[in-house]
Amino acid sequence: MDSIFHEKQEGSLCAQHCLNNLLQGEYFTPVDLSSIAHQLDEEERMRMAEGGMASEEYRTFLQQPSGNMDDSGFFSIQVISNALRVWGLELILFNSREYQSLMINPINEKAFICNYKEHWFTIRKLGQQFIKTRFYKISKRTDIFTVIFAILYLVNLVK
Secondary structure, eight states: OOSOOOOOOOTTOHHHHHHHHHHTSOOOOHHHHHHHHHHHHHHHHHHHHTTOTTSHHHHHHHHSOOSSBOTTSOBOHHHHHHHHHTTTOOOOOTTSHHHHHTTOOGGGOSEEEEESSSOEEEEEEETTEEEEEEEOSSOEEEEEEOHHHHHHHHHHHHO
16 A cells, blocks of 8 residues: 555544545545434434334434434444445444454454544554554644554553
8 A cells, every 4th residue: 555545634524534544545425424324313213113102202302413413523333333334344342242252352453443532533454553543623643553552552542
């Protein structure tokens, strides 16, 4: 790979940039992710309606804003997970029982999607190193980690 793909973040669209960095290309737009979020919202609405459309819970649910996206452009983990499925990729939470039961060795993984203080970013393996691209409104930055440092970084991020 001659270069590392990374986009400058606009607004709070870190989920879009996180996914595109993972895939190393411009594959997702805000419209794509909004469409996934709306689909998830509709599925949630239908599940809530099963309990009765006249129920207090259902009426309260309808008054709530989307849990899958907000007006700033922030998207939920569910949106990211569904977007990855389009590519045949599965998101497994690092601190989940499923991850631990699979006894996955982080060194063998190709990428991690992280969230720190409501900001999504990717740590991706390229060759024998991991890269983390970060986006700010005024600059973009790429950090290159050794495998061991990347694992230590992830462990500390989870704490």
